[in-house]
Amino acid sequence: MLIVDNIGELVTMEGPTGPRRGSLQGVVRVVKNAFLAAKDGKVIAAGPRDELPALLSGLERSREQDQEESHEESREKSQEESREEVTVLDVGGRAVVPGFVDAHTHLVFAGWRYQEYVMRCQGATYQEILRAGGGILETVRQTRRATEEALFHRALSFLDEMLSLGTTSVEAKSGYGLDAENELKQLRVLRRLKAEHCLDVVPTFLPAHAIPPEYWRDREGYIQEIIGSMLPLVRREGLARFLDVFCDEGAFTSKEARRILVRGKELGYEIKLHADELRNTQGAELGASLGAVSVDHLCMISQEGVRALRESDTVAVLLPATSCFMGKDYGKLGRKLVDAGVPVALGTDFNPGTSPTTSIPLCMTLACSMSGLTPAEALTAATWNAAWAIGLGGRVGGLLPGMQADALILDADSYNEIPYRFGANLVWKVLKKGKVVFQANKGRVVR
């Protein structure tokens, strides 16, 4: 058992325990002068410090009872276990919050695309970048060439970077393979990451991210390939929980997206949708009508889209780092959605083209400053709501008894400092399933 003690401010979160039409929005619950107890990877208690003695003596009593009921031999063993068992971590009044959940990433890719960023800063249009060989297809080319081993090690280092910034669960998409072989390669990398890294990795299959060059003259052919071959194959291999489609101008139409998603649902995928990012193509409405777990981006969502989400079980995932990195200001989009009663989650959208950041704290600042959320709403969006957006609701994203003990101990007095300290990393230690898995070391300074 681990007891995190002397917590100045503990955020436990609170919210609905299941989807009920637009009611997934969590809320921040704060306990001052608190403790958090974890056992076997889960939170067993969290509350004010003055309740800690009662918890400890209760545990002691139940242990004694166990021992009385057990034989002489096993009693000794049990005593030994109980002696080893309780570790107290005094955090000196620091703030503790649930580990961040990054609800939208494109984690597995080869190469960077900074030359494209340079071109865009010089005023190049999207079309000019495409003609110069840039865009998603540049990453597809590089990812196809890369070995599974190379992709795995690169993504592993990205997970380390995310962990150091407080992310303890992450959704990750394929979508840079765009053929069966290379999509499976990406998804196998995700399976291996899940097995070999402490972070929870939730895999999403995104074959409809772009039309691959070999199908440019046969768009319908690629959609048939997805529906007829790739969807059943990936399902058989059990490589992805979610199916996602990039439904937008220049990507897949609403009609194409619907065909792919409907077939996916039949095969047992839960669904997600890149919706209304560049143009309003009624993506939010489509996602809501199909019972998508989340619709993501939503920069161009209409009032009808907002209403559709409110009347659904679908979470809105906002990606404010992408907007900022692309030099766009979509006004107070987050505020609009929360005010309408839509549950809002956050993601980095980590990818080499439009959002090369792994930082959820940065996204929280942008969600507040640019998109109109409060720090409490941004934290909710990055924890409780994001967990629901990737199918981990009730398991992670909060620190209530029974939930996974994924927590951040911050070099800060209050969770409000996370978005406030723009660009800073306040993470001191990260707990994953009740164990310390990251310890900050700010580097060596010679003054």
Place this chain on the structure above:
Amino acid sequence: MLIVDNIGELVTMEGPTGPRRGSLQGVVRVVKNAFLAAKDGKVIAAGPRDELPALLSGLERSREQDQEESHEESREKSQEESREEVTVLDVGGRAVVPGFVDAHTHLVFAGWRYQEYVMRCQGATYQEILRAGGGILETVRQTRRATEEALFHRALSFLDEMLSLGTTSVEAKSGYGLDAENELKQLRVLRRLKAEHCLDVVPTFLPAHAIPPEYWRDREGYIQEIIGSMLPLVRREGLARFLDVFCDEGAFTSKEARRILVRGKELGYEIKLHADELRNTQGAELGASLGAVSVDHLCMISQEGVRALRESDTVAVLLPATSCFMGKDYGKLGRKLVDAGVPVALGTDFNPGTSPTTSIPLCMTLACSMSGLTPAEALTAATWNAAWAIGLGGRVGGLLPGMQADALILDADSYNEIPYRFGANLVWKVLKKGKVVFQANKGRVVR
């Protein structure tokens, strides 16, 4: 002597060697497969690696000559010195750029103001925040109460944070004292920081940051106090090189700013100006006409202001983190100024109200993505041009022979990655005056 060898991409910079009417804009100069040699704190050579043997044998020859000309006894000593002297740091193909110069900070303050950020995210207006006791005056209250010792140690840790993000020179303002005693306290802290931290700290006196409460009914009284008493006092004590005034709506009028700055110039201060941030009050024109070294913010600059800067020796300092943190998008301001031929520098504006960030790389991303600079222009703005904006032009901000050997060794192939890797810290090692003063350690990860 230190030789940084095996540099994949070395940025040396290049530009005018002194003010000549809008000509201070530097440019990025790149050498591939390069080395950098530093001695006695300065760059002695920088160029392609194939020139390194010639440099080394040249040094060897001149050393031998020295030895032949010297007596037996001192020859031994000299041989010993030369043996100790040459350290080679192989950086494995990494990119090396000049250390960042942060041209605008409010480094010395007590407390944070995250409650004010929460209020603002909840929709509170500036006036409501003021009525609730927020704004600059909240920091003034806390800074007046703080001891010099406490302010010093806090600012010291901020300098460590800046150094870890690649800043090697920083301008820092008073302005949270607003009376002789407490402004001097802040400036003494800056003097001590300069003495005890390796960073170059350039002190700016900012008595006209706000009207202090004790003068709310006697605005002219405070201006008289500044002109008649504080300006000469700080000058006598030699505590500040620059004088700055916050000239804007709700702060000081153009007329008041002019009176204070003119008197400051007479006393020997070089001048700066917070100009045209909230409203256009022709601050840029005022700064240019008075020969200010820089005018800062400029969100609301007019075409006349742009023209005035182009015809002056004044550098435009942009603070894009402030705009972003305050949720404002001022269009492609950086692009407009560079296209008009105005030299543009960057600063964090680090302060607890409107820009709680110490990160120049973050400012570079925002300068590119939101304000329209290219990565090369953003790097120039954060090095060469920023040095000129704080009176260190020609000494720091570049890696040409004779300049201070302040350099960043990056975990990156190209300087373009600095703004591209949004929110990441690519700094691997920092050299200040030819010595390694920071070494990154990303923290301990248990996978």
